[in-house]
Amino acid sequence: MLRKAEDVLTTTDVRRRQVDERIRRLESRLVREHDEVPPSLVHEWIERASARFGDARVRDFVPLLVERAVRASVLGFSSDQHEMSGTWLPDWARNTARRLLADELPRRWAHTAGVARRARQVARVLPVEERDLLVAAAWVHDIGYAAELADTGLHSLDGARYLLRAGLSRRVCGLVAHHSGASAVAELTGMAEGLAEFGDERGRLRDALWYADMTTSPDGHPTTVEERLAEIRRRRGPDDPVVRALAINGDERLAAVRRIHRLLRRTYKPARG
Ligand SMILES: [Fe+2]
Numbered sequence: 589m590l591r592k593a594e595d596v597l598t599t600t601d602v603r604r605r606q607v608d609e610r611i612r613r614l615e616s617r618l619v620r621e622h623d624e625v626p627p628s629l630v631h632e633w634i635e636r637a638s639a640r641f642g643d644a645r646v647r648d649f650v651p652l653l654v655e656r657a658v659r660a661s662v663l664g665f666s667s668d669q670h671e672m673s674g675t676w677l678p679d680w681a682r683n684t685a686r687r688l689l690a691d692e693l694p695r696r697w698a699h700t701a702g703v704a705r706r707a708r709q710v711a712r713v714l715p716v717e718e719r720d721l722l723v724a725a726a727w728v729h730d731i732g733y734a735a736e737l738a739d740t741g742l743h744s745l746d747g748a749r750y751l752l753r754a755g756l757s758r759r760v761c762g763l764v765a766h767h768s769g770a771s772a773v774a775e776l777t778g779m780a781e782g783l784a785e786f787g788d789e790r791g792r793l794r795d796a797l798w799y800a801d802m803t804t805s806p807d808g809h810p811t812t813v814e815e816r817l818a819e820i821r822r823r824r825g826p827d828d829p830v831v832r833a834l835a836i837n838g839d840e841r842l843a844a845v846r847r848i849h850r851l852l853r854r855t856y857k858p859a860r861g
Contacts, residue, residue, distance in 0.1 A: 610651040670712035681727035688734035702808025706800040713851040744770040769837025799848035
């Protein structure tokens with residue numbers, strides 16, 4: 589009798605694991621198919637729907653029910669209108685980044701294109717007049733890595749100085765100069781004074797740029813901020829100033845991402861499907 593009970597338990601566990609696995613695959617598929625939706629939202633909708641349907645009588649149906657509910661949310665999010673301000677700036681920024689990065693640093697260019705894509709997704713948390721600034725800043729945030737611009741060794745500062753010379757507003761230059769916790773890196777590398785040429789604005793626009801950068805892998809694919817920070821540590825090693833700076837700016841980076849995630853959640857109420 590006892591043996592039988594164990595067998596039943598085991599079968600249930602195996603089933604549950606299979607269902608969990610199908611749901612995980614579903615999440616990756618939806619993230620891939622719907623580039624316009626931030627993966628952190630897809631994840632949250634999956635979790636919520638899984639919790640809601642977890643007690644379904646036929647467990648095999650759970651992934652289907654979850655998929656139906658999450659697809660309804662994804663469609664609602666995608667069809668939500670969010671206009672851009674329609675200035676020349678994002679086009680200029682894209683062309684500039686392409687010219688500086690595409691041939692010389694193709695991986696950096698792929699990352700840049702991914703960050704710009706993510707910036708367009710999250711632009712809805714900003715007032716219309718700031719959305720183009722975000723997308724433009726995303727395109728040019730890493731141009732300081734290009735050999736033509738590299739000067740101080742701090743890519744964010746080199747990029748910002750180039751943009752200032754090109755006539756861009758101090759606001760965009762400041763966003764680029766200070767993106768993703770650059771001031772902590774500047775402190776550690778003796779570049780703080782140089783970086784102070786540019787203002788570090790706080791608020792949604794800045795958070796949204798950090799979010800876009802921190803949730804995009806070096807190849808331009810969606811990632812979580814936790815994995816992104818772990819990847820930075822692995823790739824650069826413990827002595828790199830960017831890694832050492834994480835002790836100072838790591839929490840700030842996480843907080844910026846979380847603030848934008850919360851705002852995204854608020855801008856869109858998923859359908860109860
Ligand atoms: Fe970046």
